[in-house]
Amino acid sequence: MYVVVVASECAPVAKVGGLADVVFGLSRELEIRGNAVEIILPKYDCLWYDQIWGLTVAYENLWVPWHGGAIRCTVFFGFVHGRKCFFIDPHSDDNFFNRGIFYGHYDDPERFAFFCRAALEFMYKSDKRPDVIHCHDWQTGLVPVLLYEIYQHIGMGHQRACYTIHNFRHQGTCGEDVLWGTGLGDPGRYFVQERLQDTFNLLAINMMKGGIVYSNAVTTVSPRHAWEVRNTDLDCGLGGTLYTHRDKFSGVLNGLDYEQWNPETDPWIAGHFTAEDMAGKAEAKRALRERFFLRDADVPLVSYVGRLDSQKGMHLVRHALFYCIENGAQFVLLGSSPEPDTQAHFRHLKGQLNDNPDCHLEIGFSEQLAHQIYAGADMIVVPSMYEPCGLTQMIGLRYGTVPVVRSVGGLVDTVFDVDNSDRPKAERNGFVFDDVDFAAIESALARALKLWRDKPKAFAKLAATGMAQDYSWNVAGEHYLDIYERIRAK
Ligand code: ADP
Numbered sequence: 001m002y003v004v005v006v007a008s009e010c011a012p013v014a015k016v017g018g019l020a021d022v023v024f025g026l027s028r029e030l031e032i033r034g035n036a037v038e039i040i041l042p043k044y045d046c047l048w049y050d051q052i053w054g055l056t057v058a059y060e061n062l063w064v065p066w067h068g069g070a071i072r073c074t075v076f077f078g079f080v081h082g083r084k085c086f087f088i089d090p091h092s093d094d095n096f097f098n099r100g101i102f103y104g105h106y107d108d109p110e111r112f113a114f115f116c117r118a119a120l121e122f123m124y125k126s127d128k129r130p131d132v133i134h135c136h137d138w139q140t141g142l143v144p145v146l147l148y149e150i151y152q153h154i155g156m157g158h159q160r161a162c163y164t165i166h167n168f169r170h171q172g173t174c175g176e177d178v179l180w181g182t183g184l185g186d187p188g189r190y191f192v193q194e195r196l197q198d199t200f201n202l203l204a205i206n207m208m209k210g211g212i213v214y215s216n217a218v219t220t221v222s223p224r225h226a227w228e229v230r231n232t233d234l235d236c237g238l239g240g241t242l243y244t245h246r247d248k249f250s251g252v253l254n255g256l257d258y259e260q261w262n263p264e265t266d267p268w269i270a271g272h273f274t275a276e277d278m279a280g281k282a283e284a285k286r287a288l289r290e291r292f293f294l295r296d297a298d299v300p301l302v303s304y305v306g307r308l309d310s311q312k313g314m315h316l317v318r319h320a321l322f323y324c325i326e327n328g329a330q331f332v333l334l335g336s337s338p339e340p341d342t343q344a345h346f347r348h349l350k351g352q353l354n355d356n357p358d359c360h361l362e363i364g365f366s367e368q369l370a371h372q373i374y375a376g377a378d379m380i381v382v383p384s385m386y387e388p389c390g391l392t393q394m395i396g397l398r399y400g401t402v403p404v405v406r407s408v409g410g411l412v413d414t415v416f417d418v419d420n421s422d423r424p425k426a427e428r429n430g431f432v433f434d435d436v437d438f439a440a441i442e443s444a445l446a447r448a449l450k451l452w453r454d455k456p457k458a459f460a461k462l463a464a465t466g467m468a469q470d471y472s473w474n475v476a477g478e479h480y481l482d483i484y485e486r487i488r489a490k
Helices: 018-032 108-125 142-149 177-182 207-214 223-231 239-244 279-291 314-326 340-352 367-376 392-398 410-414 438-454 456-468 473-487
Strands: 002-006 036-042 052-066 069-080 083-091 132-136 160-165 217-220 249-251 301-307 330-336 359-363 379-382 402-406 431-433
Touching: 002 018, 002 108, 018 036, 018 083, 018 132, 018 473, 036 108, 052 083, 052 108, 052 177, 069 108, 083 108, 108 142, 108 177, 108 207, 132 142, 132 473, 142 160, 142 207, 160 207, 160 473, 207 239, 217 223, 217 473, 223 239, 223 249, 223 410, 279 301, 279 367, 301 314, 301 367, 301 392, 314 330, 314 340, 314 359, 314 379, 314 438, 330 340, 330 367, 340 359, 367 392, 379 392, 379 438, 392 402, 392 410, 392 456, 402 410, 402 438, 402 456, 431 438, 438 456
Parallel strands: 002 036, 002 132, 036 083, 132 160, 160 217, 217 249, 301 330, 301 379, 330 359, 379 402, 402 431
Antiparallel strands: 052 069, 069 083
16 A cells, blocks of 8 residues: 655654654554555754755655745655655745744644645645545645545545544634635635534634545544544534544554664663563663752652643643652653743743752753653653543553553553553553542552552562553554555545
8 A cells, every 4th residue: 555644743853742753653564564655744944854864855846836826845855764754845935844843833824734735736746646645633634625625636536535633622723815825715615614614713714624524534543532522522622523524533542663662772771671671770760860960769750751731731740740759759850842831830840949859850852861761760640631642651651661640532541550440450550540630640649659669569560561561553553554445445
């Protein structure tokens, strides 16, 4: 099968969150299974260029229709750790992808609407005719719309679209002029509830809604979240659309790239280890303490890695930090936020706790530090308000770092409480709490810290159970291939 992935992120060259890991990991798995996969990305100026091999011009003078005229683009090709990637570089005063950051500009809808049109124009002009075009999140929601409304009539009639939603909160709502820009200039057709009109703001279009309506298959990133967005207010207004299109909608649990996240071979960590021999983890813990100037003592080390975003339950993360240092444990945090207020709040907290030998806050994005924390910590907290899938708990499991999570979304599908779960004892791998208040996370943390202190062997066994479980792309790759097979043109 020939698959083209169109996305706004791909690890490690353009990574903001889990979307990047999924684009890379799924593409790799599909290739291992003998499929041809190509990835189309914007050529951001802030790409991690030293992770791209053999960057060369693949297509010059690609004229992409835009607002009645056209913008000239150059398309580059390069390998990202073996994946075949095309990077679209528009030349115009809009300067769409030379902003120093991936997202967070007032014209983000225009930037990515243009990218959608450019990706299709590139496929069309360079005679790429994949069986399936797989797009992700609101940034590429217009790809299926453009495919169906424009490109299928001019030679791309056999291409099918699969659309994966990683986060329902960001839907790409914007003014109608963006549609005009891409060439979809018939408001009577698009500006209706059944197609692209936003559910709440009747003056706006919604790119994610377009992706759902026009794709042949729609997925979200865990079975539990697929249920939540159909049955609770976590749908962010798209529940009706999902109900209408329920026959093509499902939840596929993300996998983890076991090559990239491997405590046995990870080049960034101080000690290597396996479920059978955990000795190297103690070395990783020691190195992490040294790096963060933490006191070396016989106490548990609790961690948080992730975006500093209200989605992630920041009040509970903050509470966990104080609970740990007041209860004889240490806490390390690695996170960043595009919101200046949140970033400032955590910088302030960092300043306040700077001299505390039992905690360290690292405000920023660092792939290397993330690996070192996953390897060196004993536990990882994930107290999310909502969590479509969540990768940090899966990475924690892979590195023998026991997850302490709230029972929401993909966390429900991956973490099973050691004391209370309907899963067999042999599958239980962490600590789970339900409510969003301080008492709930405290009780889960208290159980975790107590097990670590009172029953170290039981704690080590719990960590080893998580390490032995398989959350690789193996299963999810199979699922996506089934979906592609079902929708491909026969
Ligand atoms: P989301 O996609 O909502 O951000 P996920 O848990 O699905 O959350 O994925 C988060 C990914 O981003 C993980 O690979 C995590 O290690 C990584 N990550 C998040 N914040 C940082 C950071 N500040 N530094 C390094 N890696 C980070």
